[in-house]
Amino acid sequence: xxxxxxxxxxxxxxxxxxxxxxxxxxxxxxxxxxxxxxxxxxxxxxxxxxxxxxxxxxxxxxxxxxxxxxxxxxxxxxxxxxxxxxxxxxxxxxxxxxxxxxxxxxxxxxxxxxxxxxxxxxxxxxxxxxxxxxxxxxxxxxxxxxxxxxxxxx
Amino acid sequence: xxxxxxxxxxxxxxxxxxxxxxxxxxxxxxxxxxxxxxxxxxxxxxxxxxxxxxxxxxxxxxxxxxxxxxxxxxxxxxxxxxxxxxxxxxxxxxxxxxxxxxxxxxxxxxxxxxxxxxxxxxxxxxxxxxxxxxxxxxxxxxxxxxxxxxxxxx
DNA sequence: ATGATATTGAGACTTAATTGCAATGAAAAA
DNA sequence: TTTTTCATTGCAATTAAGTCTCAATATCAT
Ligand SMILES: [Mn+2]
Ligand SMILES: [Mn+2]
Ligand SMILES: [Zn+2]
Ligand SMILES: [Zn+2]
Numbered sequence: 001x002x003x004x005x006x007x008x009x010x011x012x013x014x015x016x017x018x019x020x021x022x023x024x025x026x027x028x029x030x031x032x033x034x035x036x037x038x039x040x041x042x043x044x045x046x047x048x049x050x051x052x053x054x055x056x057x058x059x060x061x062x063x064x065x066x067x068x069x070x071x072x073x074x075x076x077x078x079x080x081x082x083x084x085x086x087x088x089x090x091x092x093x094x095x096x097x098x099x100x101x102x103x104x105x106x107x108x109x110x111x112x113x114x115x116x117x118x119x120x121x122x123x124x125x126x127x128x129x130x131x132x133x134x135x136x137x138x139x140x141x142x143x144x145x146x147x148x149x150x151x152x153x154x
Numbered sequence: 155x156x157x158x159x160x161x162x163x164x165x166x167x168x169x170x171x172x173x174x175x176x177x178x179x180x181x182x183x184x185x186x187x188x189x190x191x192x193x194x195x196x197x198x199x200x201x202x203x204x205x206x207x208x209x210x211x212x213x214x215x216x217x218x219x220x221x222x223x224x225x226x227x228x229x230x231x232x233x234x235x236x237x238x239x240x241x242x243x244x245x246x247x248x249x250x251x252x253x254x255x256x257x258x259x260x261x262x263x264x265x266x267x268x269x270x271x272x273x274x275x276x277x278x279x280x281x282x283x284x285x286x287x288x289x290x291x292x293x294x295x296x297x298x299x300x301x302x303x304x305x306x307x308x
Numbered sequence: 309a310t311g312a313t314a315t316t317g318a319g320a321c322t323t324a325a326t327t328g329c330a331a332t333g334a335a336a337a338a
Numbered sequence: 339t340t341t342t343t344c345a346t347t348g349c350a351a352t353t354a355a356g357t358c359t360c361a362a363t364a365t366c367a368t
Contacts, residue, residue, distance in 0.1 A: 123293075136297075
C-alpha cells in the first residue's frame with residue numbers, strides 16, 4: 001500500500017468510527033478489515049469481489065457481515081452505489097473524492113468523469129421547485145467517445 | 155381506454171410489429187397483449203405489476219413470456235429501464251412521450267418527473283467539451299418527497 | 309472485570325430472473 | 339389449402355443476489 005493511500009485509510013477509518021459511535025454501533029475488527037479491503041481496490045467493487053479480496057488478505061469474513069456493513073458505509077458517506085453493471089450492485093469508494101458524473105462510451109466502455117457546477121445548481125433548483133429533499137443523484141450520459149466516433153464514421 | 159390512448163397503442167403496435175419483422179421474429183398474441191397491458195399503465199410498471207394487470211384483463215400469460223418480451227420492447231425503443239426502486243427492476247412506457255428525468259423518493263417510492271431545458275443544454279455543452287457524441291442519458295435524483303420529509307422530521 | 313447488547317458466521321430462506329423442454333402456433337413455402 | 343419449419347409458449351426446475359434466524363461471541367460503558 002502506498003503512503004498516501006495509507007493516510008487516506010487512517011482518515012476514512014476515523015470517519016467510520018465517528019459515524020458508528022454516533023449511531024451507538026461498534027467498530028469491530030471485521031468492519032475495520034472491510035474498510036481496509038475497500039481501499040485496496042482502485043475504486044469500484046462489488047460484494048463478491050470484496051469477499052474474495054478479504055480472503056486473499058487472509059481474512060475470512062462472511063458475506064452476511066459484508067452485506068450488513070454496506071448500508072453503514074453508504075450512510076457514512078464513504079462509498080456510494082455505482083451504476084448497475086449487469087446484475088450485481090457495485091459500489092465506489094468516494095472518500096475524499098470530489099463528486100462527479102459520467103460519460104460512458106457504449107462502444108469501448110471508456111468512462112470520462114466530469115463535473116459541471118451549473119448542472120449541480122440547477123438540480124438543486126429543480127428539487128426546491130418540487131419541495132423535494134435530495135440525498136444523492138446520478139447523471140450518466142451514454143454515447144461515443146472521440147476515438148470510437150471517428151472509427152465508426154468510416 | 156381513452157381515444158388517444160387507443161391511437162397511441164395502434165401506432166406502438168405497428169412499431170413493434172415492424173421491429174419484430176426486421177428481426178425475423180413473430181408478433182404473437184401474447185406479445186400484443188403485453189403491449190396493450192403496458193399502455194393501460196399510467197407510465198411506470200414492473201414485471202409483477204404487468205403480470206397482475208394481464209390477469210385482471212383476463213389473460214394468463216406466464217412470467218417467463220413477459221420476461222422474454224422485455225428485452226424486445228427495450229430494443230425496439232418502446233420502453234426504457236427506469237431507476238431501480240428497491241429490489242425490482244421497473245420500466246417506463248416512452249413511446250411518443252417527451253424525454254424527462256426523475257426525482258425518486260427513497261422512502262415511499264414516489265416518482266416525480268421533471269424536464270429542465272437548461273440542464274439538457276448544459277449536458278450537450280459538456281459533451282462538446284469532451285468531443286463526446288451523446289446517444290442518451292439518465293439523471294436520477296434520490297431523496298425525500300415533501301410528505302415523507304415532513305413525516306420523518308417528527 | 310462485569311454486564312448489557314451489538315455483532316458475527318453459517319446456513320436456511322426469499323425472490324427476481326433465467327433456462328430446459330415438450331407442446332403449440334405463426335407464417336413462409338409448396 | 340396443406341405442409342413444413344422453427345420461433346414461441348407455459349411450466350417447473352434452477353440460479354444467484356440479497357436477507358434473515360439464531361446461538362455463540364465481541365465490544366464497550368460502567
Ligand atoms: Mn452531478
Ligand atoms: Mn434529461
Ligand atoms: Zn469509446
Ligand atoms: Zn416519499
